[in-house]
Amino acid sequence: MRPETLVGDHTIYACVMGSRAFGLATEGSDTDRRGVFLAPTPLFWRFEKPPTHVEGPAEEQFSWELERFCELALRANPNILECLHSPLVEHADATGRELLSLRGAFLSRRVHETFTRYAHGQRRRLEADVRAHGAPRWKHAMHLLRLLISARDLLRTGALTIDVGEEREPLLAVKRGEVSWSEVESWMIRLTEEGARAAPRSPLPEEPDRRRVEDFLVRARRASALQADPYDEVVQGVVRGGGVGQD
Numbered sequence: 001m002r003p004e005t006l007v008g009d010h011t012i013y014a015c016v017m018g019s020r021a022f023g024l025a026t027e028g029s030d031t032d033r034r035g036v037f038l039a040p041t042p043l044f045w046r047f048e049k050p051p052t053h054v055e056g057p058a059e060e061q062f063s064w065e066l067e068r069f070c071e072l073a074l075r076a077n078p079n080i081l082e083c084l085h086s087p088l089v090e091h092a093d094a095t096g097r098e099l100l101s102l103r104g105a106f107l108s109r110r111v112h113e114t115f116t117r118y119a120h121g122q123r124r125r126l127e128a129d130v131r132a133h134g135a136p137r138w139k140h141a142m143h144l145l146r147l148l149i150s151a152r153d154l155l156r157t158g159a160l161t162i163d164v165g166e167e168r169e170p171l172l173a174v175k176r177g178e179v180s181w182s183e184v185e186s187w188m189i190r191l192t193e194e195g196a197r198a199a200p201r202s203p204l205p206e207e208p209d210r211r212r213v214e215d216f217l218v219r220a221r222r223a224s225a226l227q228a229d230p231y232d233e234v235v236q237g238v239v240r241g242g243g244v245g246q247d
Contacts, residue, residue, distance in 0.1 A: 001043060004057040006050060010037045011063065013096035016088035018060075022146055023163040024171060034083045035063035038095060041225035066099075070217055074208050076110040078118050078147065085160045095220055102216060105209035107160065112199040115151035116192065119144060123188060130181055141184050142175040148191035155195055158203035 018032035019025040039050035052068040055061070064072070064080075072080040084103050092100060122144045126136040146164055154160045164171055173179050 015086035
């Protein structure tokens with residue numbers, strides 16, 4: 001089964017991410033699409049397993065296989081968690097809707113470490129740009145500030161909200177280069193410190209609910225195995241014909 005077929009025929013959840021989901025879109029902003037597909041269970045019986053992710057088939061489109069998506073979400077991967085909380089959902093079948101109902105099961109205090117680590121890496125790149133060119137890539141600086149705001153508020157409230165709301169104009173001013181790097185840097189430091197103070201008192205649990213997520217994944221795999229599939233039919237034909245298990 002070709003990767004584009006997996007995305008086209010087996011997507012359980014699809015959403016828009018990027019500036020449009022964050023409330024930061026301007027004229028000419030791209031439309032970044034993300035999705036989750038459930039590879040048919042019989043495909044895992046082959047030596048060559050289905051892909052863990054697929055880029056495309058459309059431009060600015062990226063999808064994960066359900067198991068990989070859940071693994072990354074349980075590790076509090078910022079991009080994955082934000083994908084689950086996009087306000088712009090384009091498709092969700094019954095399995096996708098159950099995945100969305102599990103959003104809280106993926107959240108834990110691990111987000112402090114993962115969001116902070118990701119932000120630290122991005123900030124180092126911005127600082128390298130300042131040293132090399134005298135200024136950072138302002139769009140990247142804006143998105144780093146957005147991430148730090150999201151992480152701080154998540155730790156404070158236990159809820160992940162990715163639309164920037166009233167922070168839209170200050171953030172867009174950063175994107176336009178209307179705020180000095182020193183001011184942006186001070187803002188980043190303040191947000192990081194506020195997140196660190198919120199972490200020990202966060203309403204989030206210490207660990208995600210791995211058992212609940214795994215139960216969902218196993219049920220999804222079993223349901224897929226019961227559906228008619230061309231490869232499944234081939235395997236059954238071989239078994240009936242005595243082609244499996246013979247010396």
